[in-house]
Amino acid sequence: MNRPIFLAYLSGYAPRWAGEVAQAVERGLGHPVSRLDLALDLTPYYAVERRQYHATLLLAALLRHLPDPNGKIIGLTSVDLFIPVLTFVFGQSQLDGAAAIASTYRLHSEYYGLPGNEALLRERTVKETLHELGHAFGLVHCRDQRCVMRASTYVEEVDLKDAEFCRACGERLATWASTLPR
Amino acid sequence: MNNRKIMIVDDELSVRKSLEEWFREDGFQVETAEDGEVALRKMPNGPYDIIVVDLKMPGMDGMTLQKRIREIDRDAAIIILTAYASVETAVEALKAGAFDYITKPVDPDDLSHVVQNALRQKELTEENLRLKEKVSELSGPTPIVGQSPKMRHVLELIQTVAETDSTVVIRGESGTGKELVARAIHAQSRRRFFPIVAVNCGSIPETLLESELFGHEKGAFTGAQYRRKGKVELANGGTLFLDEIGDISVKMQIDLLRVLETKRFTRLGGDQEVTSDFRLVCATNKDLEKLVQENAFREDLYYRINVFTIQLPPLRERADDIPVLARHFVEKYARAMAKPPRTFSPEAEAAMVAYRWPGNVRELENAVERAMVVGQGTTIRREDLPLPVENGARDPKDLSLEALEKDHIERVLTQMDGNVTKSATALGIDRATLYHKIKRYGIRR
Numbered sequence: 001m002n003r004p005i006f007l008a009y010l011s012g013y014a015p016r017w018a019g020e021v022a023q024a025v026e027r028g029l030g031h032p033v034s035r036l037d038l039a040l041d042l043t044p045y046y047a048v049e050r051r052q053y054h055a056t057l058l059l060a061a062l063l064r065h066l067p068d069p070n071g072k073i074i075g076l077t078s079v080d081l082f083i084p085v086l087t088f089v090f091g092q093s094q095l096d097g098a099a100a101i102a103s104t105y106r107l108h109s110e111y112y113g114l115p116g117n118e119a120l121l122r123e124r125t126v127k128e129t130l131h132e133l134g135h136a137f138g139l140v141h142c143r144d145q146r147c148v149m150r151a152s153t154y155v156e157e158v159d160l161k162d163a164e165f166c167r168a169c170g171e172r173l174a175t176w177a178s179t180l181p182r
Numbered sequence: 183m184n185n186r187k188i189m190i191v192d193d194e195l196s197v198r199k200s201l202e203e204w205f206r207e208d209g210f211q212v213e214t215a216e217d218g219e220v221a222l223r224k225m226p227n228g229p230y231d232i233i234v235v236d237l238k239m240p241g242m243d244g245m246t247l248q249k250r251i252r253e254i255d256r257d258a259a260i261i262i263l264t265a266y267a268s269v270e271t272a273v274e275a276l277k278a279g280a281f282d283y284i285t286k287p288v289d290p291d292d293l294s295h296v297v298q299n300a301l302r303q304k305e306l307t308e309e310n311l312r313l314k315e316k317v318s319e320l321s322g323p324t325p326i327v328g329q330s331p332k333m334r335h336v337l338e339l340i341q342t343v344a345e346t347d348s349t350v351v352i353r354g355e356s357g358t359g360k361e362l363v364a365r366a367i368h369a370q371s372r373r374r375f376f377p378i379v380a381v382n383c384g385s386i387p388e389t390l391l392e393s394e395l396f397g398h399e400k401g402a403f404t405g406a407q408y409r410r411k412g413k414v415e416l417a418n419g420g421t422l423f424l425d426e427i428g429d430i431s432v433k434m435q436i437d438l439l440r441v442l443e444t445k446r447f448t449r450l451g452g453d454q455e456v457t458s459d460f461r462l463v464c465a466t467n468k469d470l471e472k473l474v475q476e477n478a479f480r481e482d483l484y485y486r487i488n489v490f491t492i493q494l495p496p497l498r499e500r501a502d503d504i505p506v507l508a509r510h511f512v513e514k515y516a517r518a519m520a521k522p523p524r525t526f527s528p529e530a531e532a533a534m535v536a537y538r539w540p541g542n543v544r545e546l547e548n549a550v551e552r553a554m555v556v557g558q559g560t561t562i563r564r565e566d567l568p569l570p571v572e573n574g575a576r577d578p579k580d581l582s583l584e585a586l587e588k589d590h591i592e593r594v595l596t597q598m599d600g601n602v603t604k605s606a607t608a609l610g611i612d613r614a615t616l617y618h619k620i621k622r623y624g625i626r627r
Contacts, residue, residue, distance in 0.1 A: 050287075056200065083200035085263075087287045095206050140209035151208060153291040 003177070004071035005029065005133065008036040008062065013078045015104075017122040021076075024126040028148070028164060029133060029173065038065055042079060055081040055092040055101055062099045072098050072136050074129060080105040090128050090152070093135035100132035106155060124155065126163045138176060139169050186301065187228060189213040191221040191247065192236040192263065197286070201234065204293075218242030222250055226454065230258045232281075232300050237264035237271065245275065252279050253400055254409060257307075259300035263288070326362055327510045330500035331597065336363065339492050344370035349442075349487050351427075352465040354494030357544030360465035361425060363492060367463055368421040376420030379413045379460075383434075384426030391434060393450045396441075402451025412449065414441060417460040427487070428468030428479060435480045442486055462487065497539040497546060501593050504535050507543060511550035512562070519554060529564040536589060537569050588623040591616070595625065 007022050018035060026033040040061060045053045058075060066073045081089050081103040091102035107124040109117045130148045142149035147166035152158045165173060188210045190201045198214040205212045215221035217239055233251060237244035248260050259281035272283040282296045326337065343350055344367045352360040361380060368378040386394055397412030414422060441447045442462060446455045464487055473479035497504065508526060516523040539545050549567050557566040598604040606616040
């Protein structure tokens, strides 16, 4: 049973490699991926004192824009995200839910004072998108060093893992997909 | 994926929600509480591996909550969370037993490290306890040794009852190995990965036995500085072995009966009911039926525990096992004392077989241990064994073949429960010859 996945680029964010991310996510999860361009006003989610955007509130907004109740939506944004207790997050997801969000803000090499690398940025974005969607499909963090569900709290850890689910996580995804109501 | 449990105590809903999501994604089972009172009420839902406590909360502050949690649970790793970092409060928190101290907003990498370190420390502590258990298992109990028909029957009974969850009563004289049998039952049961907790009811004064069995709350009596779990609670998931159950007072019998029926009890000085899932194995050398008749043992408790009985024979009724057991103890003590194993001289072996061993296997083990200490050379001699000549051991003048034959026939008859046909077969003679010898030696059957 397929679950439509909506890859929503937020508020004018339109990287050249958006199509390649969609293809990689479709291959990784085995569900059809559609691209959305969502003109969401981000102003209400901006925390002036932190100069960051509130990921949890953005998740709630994304849910209101879910085109298909059987589907899952992930917002992709170039702005910096936070949740109240943490200094930043690469992304956030509703565990076993319908919405997720990922930010490319801290995935750019330039953020760390290094020369830009578009291929690396695209690869990191694919990994974070698969990771957050993995949570939305009910997966928790994995201990496998190479698995995309491995927790990463800094960008080097994102680079260390593969853009793929390990066998165990892949099997869990397949099992759940087979038990979904038609 | 892990099966660890965490509680987040913070008055800010957004912090609770954020951390809840963060830890759920990490595979934790998460509980949240908006203040200290709620957190304390949720403590029985634990045990928690980690408790994240906000320092500044309305009502009970984080520092007080930390102390209250410590009174209930000394094992949970407490991580103090605060928006206002100061060296003084950090030091105070760590002194009061917090695992670590982090400031809001937390760098995800810092949070991840603190949590991983806390879990690693817990795992090491748990592993340490498991290894201690293992060491005590390896150095402690002796395997059940014996080839005699009576012991083979005992081993069969252990195997039969181990897999069930039935209460077992092990009966037998002092020193026959009742605790060994209890441990063998536990080791072969599905509860073997949980602890077996032994209590010698006869050696603990009644006033202390209640707290020993059921535990106590802080302040339940003078000197009760901490909450202490009782043996019944510690046996949760495993086996509770109550030795010398015939020695407990009638009041304790009532309490015990209630626990056996409900598996619930309250700690001394407490009002909260605690549940413990254990299998009961008990042992006694007393005549329980006689105690029931004398109203010294409650009839209802007797019927509650008397589900499956294993009767251990005294050593004198399985004399064939004596040389085997003696050699087993020689090997055990040779290993323990780093000495070469010794053999028994024919006189020493004959004396051991002839002796009545009122203290049973325990007495035999002590005798062999002593012989290993005092003896010289490669052979254990008769005089190395602490066997009293006048108390059952044969006087040298009685070492005639006739005397030995009489003893041997008596032992075989006892082993065969007085059955002449079986005894004659075992002795390799016909029934008529055996009857003749019984009459000649004046043997009573």
